[in-house]
Amino acid sequence: MLSFVGAGLVVGRPRKVTTNRACRVRMSEERELTVQEKMAKALGRDVEQEKKRFELDVERVAVEGRVELRQKLAKALFGVFLGVAFYLGEKYTFGNPITLLHGMEQLSPTYEVAVSNAKPTVLEFYADWCESCKKMAPKVSKLETEFAGSVNFVVMNGENPDYRELLQKYRVDGVPHFALLGADGKLQTTLIGKIPMSVLEDDLNALVNGEELPYIGFDIEELPY
Template sequence: MAENLSGSQGTNAARIRNLLIAIAAIALGVAISFGFHTQASSVSLEAQAEQSTPLEVALTNGKPTLTEFYANWCTTCQAMAKDLAQLKQNYADSINFVMLNVDNSKWLPEILRYRVDGIPHFVFLNRQGEAVAQTIGEQPLSVMEANLDALVANSELPYAYSTGQTSTFNAPVNAANSSQDDPRSHGTQVKQ
């Protein structure tokens, strides 16, 4: 009889262990599924950049433009990605959305022209392609909407030149190799 009791306890222990393994497997499956869902529904900066209006088109098509200087590694840019995707959807017919990656040296002239030293850096351009305002750093959705509404109406932007949380960025400028004057030099030349 002692052997039956001992065997019964072993069977119960095995059942409990198997039940715990099954519960852990289900929990892990749910967590993985949720992780894939969250990742799939998040807004990618790269995908937004691919869908953005090319700068050359935006400067010539007669629509006002919001230009965003960003980087994929910029946590503040990532934090604003969802709001910007919503703005792009809401204002797609009336505003160009241009995204310029600061890690791409192609955009160095624009980085220097608009004095980008923190990202995200937003430049608001009127219908003629002229800069009318800039904001730097994370901006609330309501601030961006108010600025875009004013841009479409060709009015003064209510939140021009505002600054929020940024990611630091230093333009890759080497005075010895640059054929252009750095606008930050205020006309001074570096003698070699």
């Protein structure tokens, strides 16, 4: 061995370091294993199968999450979609007004809920064969969107026997038939036929603000409660 102490350098034959080959291989394998693979191996399971099962679980959760999100978005946007799509449809001949009326009816609160939640209410009675009902549907839907949260819109098919009592109570003998109720659930006026939407809108604004209705239909004193 040569030694240069003064220069701070020692030169000599390097020591031979021996490492067991099996240990080196085992260490290399352990470094390459992921946490999931180590757990699978410790439990005596096939590593590749566990990896595939894990990937499938991740994909399943992702798919279920997307489906749930789509369902929530669909419910939230369904009402807005109906109003906007068919309102535009009136101008651009897109959509079916009967489908719009049916959709509005399905989204309507029940009569019992409407007359007890301290909000003004519009009861609209229609029929599938009524041309005026179909022509007015997009405009009524637009009003429903504008007064959302302030006015209940309860849309009912006058040919449905489930509404027979309400048809008699509000003396519905023609459609479209609009019965406007105050926040107390009492009838304020009735408007029948293809009325201008400005008439309905002005009456609704008056109901919301607690003012006298500018447009009055039949004599409400004759109607029973």
